[in-house]
Amino acid sequence: MKEINNIDEAMDIRNTSISLNRRVAFLTLGCKVNSYETDAMKKLFEDAGCEIKEFHEEADIYVINTCTVTNIADRKSRQMLHKAKKNNENAIVVAAGCYVQAAKDTLEADEMIDVVVGNNQKSYIVDILHGYIENKLNNQAIIDIDRESEYEELRIESMGEKTRAYIKIQDGCNQFCSYCIIPYARGRVRSRKKEEITGEVKRLVEKGYKEIVLTGIHLSSYGIDFNKASQQVTSEETNQITNQETSYNSTLETMDYNKNESDLLNLICEISMVEGIERIRLGSLEPRIITEEFAKTLSENKKFCPHFHLSLQSGCNNTLKRMNRKYTKEEYFEKCELLRKYFEHPAITTDVIVGFPGETIEDFIDSKNFLEEVSFAQMHIFKYSKRKGTKAELMPNQVDDKIKHERSNELIELESNLRNNYQDYFIGKTQNLLVEEEVTIDDVKYQIGHNERYVKLGIPNDKDYSNQIIRVKVTGERKNDILLCEIID
Numbered sequence: 001m002k003e004i005n006n007i008d009e010a011m012d013i014r015n016t017s018i019s020l021n022r023r024v025a026f027l028t029l030g031c032k033v034n035s036y037e038t039d040a041m042k043k044l045f046e047d048a049g050c051e052i053k054e055f056h057e058e059a060d061i062y063v064i065n066t067c068t069v070t071n072i073a074d075r076k077s078r079q080m081l082h083k084a085k086k087n088n089e090n091a092i093v094v095a096a097g098c099y100v101q102a103a104k105d106t107l108e109a110d111e112m113i114d115v116v117v118g119n120n121q122k123s124y125i126v127d128i129l130h131g132y133i134e135n136k137l138n139n140q141a142i143i144d145i146d147r148e149s150e151y152e153e154l155r156i157e158s159m160g161e162k163t164r165a166y167i168k169i170q171d172g173c174n175q176f177c178s179y180c181i182i183p184y185a186r187g188r189v190r191s192r193k194k195e196e197i198t199g200e201v202k203r204l205v206e207k208g209y210k211e212i213v214l215t216g217i218h219l220s221s222y223g224i225d226f227n228k229a230s231q232q233v234t235s236e237e238t239n240q241i242t243n244q245e246t247s248y249n250s251t252l253e254t255m256d257y258n259k260n261e262s263d264l265l266n267l268i269c270e271i272s273m274v275e276g277i278e279r280i281r282l283g284s285l286e287p288r289i290i291t292e293e294f295a296k297t298l299s300e301n302k303k304f305c306p307h308f309h310l311s312l313q314s315g316c317n318n319t320l321k322r323m324n325r326k327y328t329k330e331e332y333f334e335k336c337e338l339l340r341k342y343f344e345h346p347a348i349t350t351d352v353i354v355g356f357p358g359e360t361i362e363d364f365i366d367s368k369n370f371l372e373e374v375s376f377a378q379m380h381i382f383k384y385s386k387r388k389g390t391k392a393e394l395m396p397n398q399v400d401d402k403i404k405h406e407r408s409n410e411l412i413e414l415e416s417n418l419r420n421n422y423q424d425y426f427i428g429k430t431q432n433l434l435v436e437e438e439v440t441i442d443d444v445k446y447q448i449g450h451n452e453r454y455v456k457l458g459i460p461n462d463k464d465y466s467n468q469i470i471r472v473k474v475t476g477e478r479k480n481d482i483l484l485c486e487i488i489d
Contacts, residue, residue, distance in 0.1 A: 018130045020048045025059035025087075027080055030067025032215045032283065034097060036168040038065045040154035041096070041125055048126045055084075061092045061129065066099035068185050070385045074099055078110075085112045092129065096122060098185040102389070115139045119186055120152045120171075149225070151190040155200060158207055163436045163449070163467045165209040166283075169197050169267070170216030174224075175286075177313075178324040179356065179384065179392040182217060189221040191263075198270055205276035208467060211305075211434060212271060213281045220286035223263025261294050272303045278469060279434065279452065281305040284351075287312075287327055290335035299342040305452040306346040308339055313353050315370025316363040322395065323356060329370050336374055345425055347377040347453035354411060355384040355404030357395035364407055371414060377422040377453070379415040383408045423455055423483055427476040430488060433457045435465040441479055448482060458482040 024045045028038040041063060042052055053059045062084035066077035077099040084093045095107055096117040107116050115132055116139065117125050132139055151171060159165050172189045173182055201212055216222060271280055280303050287310045298304045310332070314320050317328050339346045352371065354364065371379065383404040386393050435449040439458070446458040447465045458479065459465075459472055472485035 018048050018126055020045065020050050020061075020126065020130060020133070022050050022060040023053050023058070024050045024061045024063065025053040025055045025057060025084075026063050026065070027055040027084070028065045029077055029080065030065075030069060030073065030098065032166045032213070033168050033171070033217055034065050034067060035159075036156060036166050036215065037097070037122055037154060038063075039156045039159050041065070041122055043155065043157060044123070044126045048130075056087070058088050059091060060088075061094060062087065063094045063096055063125070066095060066097040068098040068102045068181055070387055072385060074103065081110070082112050092132070094125070094129070096125065098182070101185040102181055120148050120150075123152055123154055146184075146187055148187050149190060151192050153192070153196060155196075157203055161436070163209065163434055164211040164213060164281075165204045166213045166215050167197060167200055167204075168192070168216060169214050170219055170222045172221075173218040174221065175218060175326070176324060178322060178395070179353070179387060179390055181387050181389055184389065186217050189218060189225050191222050191225050194267055194270060197267065198274065201271050201274050201277065205274060210277070210467060210469065211279040211281060212277060213283060214267070214271075215283035218286070219283050220264070220289040222267070226263065261289050261291060264289070265294060265297050268298070268301065268304065272301055277303060279303060279305050281307055281454070282309075284309045284311050286310075287332050287335045290338055292338060295338045295342040305454070306339075306343040307349070307452065307454045308346060309349045309351075310335065312350040314356065314359075314363075315352075315367035315374075316359070317366075319356050319359055319363050319367065322358055323353075323392075333370075333374060345422075345453070347422070347455070348374065349378040349380075349454075350374075350376055351380045351382065352411060353382050353384050354407040355399035355401075357384070357392055357399065358397045359384075359399055368411065368414065371411070372418070375421070376415075376418050377455075378419050379411070381408055381411045381415060424476075426451075426455060426474045426483065428474065430471060430473050431455075431457060431485065432469050433459070433472045433485065434469050435467065437466070438464060446479070446482070446484075456482050457485050459485050459487055461487070 026038050026042060028034050046052060055062070064077065064080050064084060067073040068077070077095075081093055081095055084091065092114045093112060094115045094117060095113050097119060100107060100116045101118045104116065104118070107113055115128060117128060154168070169192045170189065172187045174189050176183050204212070268280055271277060280301070285308060290310070312332060313323055313325055315329050320328065336348055339348060352367070384399065386398075431451045433449050433451060435447045437448050439446050439448050444460050445462050447461050447463070448456065448458045450456055457472060457474065471488040473488055474483055474485050477484040
């Protein structure tokens with residue numbers, strides 16, 4: 001990498017009328033927040049007169065929006081950065097995002113990478129590239145994310161998906177789970193202004209989008225930073241607290257869930273009033289945000305989809321404590337029952353980690369039994385992977401990979417059974433299908449999409465129903481995990 005100069009020099013050249021006129025290719029690794037940010041960066045380059053190319057095509061600039069959630073994600077990020085340079089050895093390779101934030105020292109020594117752009121600096125990416133191209137000025141824009149308190153405003157007007165738009169409303173995380181590096185890569189909670197969100201929703205509706213998904217790094221924290229600057233906590237301060245023999249909940253956990261629950265509810269209410277929006281869906285939620293008022297209010301909103309992805313990670317209290325999750329399985333179960341009180345057959349989905357350090361066979365059985373008790377609509381099963389820089393990396397009693405594999409397979413089988421049981425409820429019932437794509441299976445064309453509970457439905461039909469909501473009856477037959485239906489005339 002070239003010599004690094006003062007970041008302020010690059011920021012001084014910021015100019016919204018910059019024209020680059022280059023071919024730019026993008027690759028996104030990781031979560032829906034990354035996808036949103038990539039779409040926003042594409043728009044910035046398009047506004048600068050650039051032509052957007054596919055990643056496998058030859059381009060003048062390659063932007064890789066990286067992920068660092070696991071060591072495997074780090075390796076994938078490095079591989080794709082090097083692949084970009086192999087696509088065109090004369091191209092400018094830009095590393096952006098979470099891996100950049102977490103491994104800046106490593107990237108400084110990598111000669112395959114020309115420019116690095118950290119989190120909360122992506123809105124400057126065109127300016128940074130302009131400065132680098134014109135003057136070879138400052139090839140590194142990385143800030144101290146721990147100290148950042150302002151939400152970085154990015155905007156999209158369209159996405160790769162044509163029917164469902166993911167809107168980023170929040171960034172950062174204050175939770176510091178023992179296995180997770182993301183608070184160090186994304187910084188503290190920063191929430192987007194409601195008027196910016198609703199304005200973006202209106203623009204997307206004008207483009208034809210019918211469904212909006214609100215997403216963020218820790219969605220349940222939306223609004224906690226509004227007029228609460230005193231609650232901002234750095235990772236260094238968190239480490240000092242969590243390394244002491246004191247209760248994390250009583251010492252650090254100052255979040256007022258009643259307050260930010262209301263902020264999120266008010267936002268959903270405002271979005272639902274936008275003409276043209278048919279569905280509103282939420283990304284992953286912290287179980288503690290589920291209260292009587294939260295569930296009741298959402299159940300009265302006709303546009304809200306009763307699909308709740310409640311992050312669990314383990315159904316064993318011993319493991320939850322080592323993970324530094326801030327609830328017990330009993331508290332989690334109460335939240336699920338609240339949702340079932342106010343919604344008919346809600347889709348409750350989750351993530352589960354197997355083989356976390358210290359997980360005994362008794363802990364695993366305890367967790368598996370809890371998963372069956374909750375009876376999830378869908379589960380994502382992950383084998384624990386060491387992440388450098390986290391507390392879990394140094395924990396004793398690391399679980400053997402073979403045991404992780406066996407436990408993962410056991411839960412994957414359970415997940416399939418639970419998912420089928422959940423979906424059987426819909427057989428013979430009338431559903432609203434938002435058609436998203438046409439797929440050919442065994443030479444038969446199917447119109448594929450989802451209902452409000454995010455169950456994948458399909459109708460065998462040649463007619464293109466893309467981005468239409470149609471009434472269908474579920475027949476019960478399955479094709480490649482798709483519940484087949486027939487159109488109701």
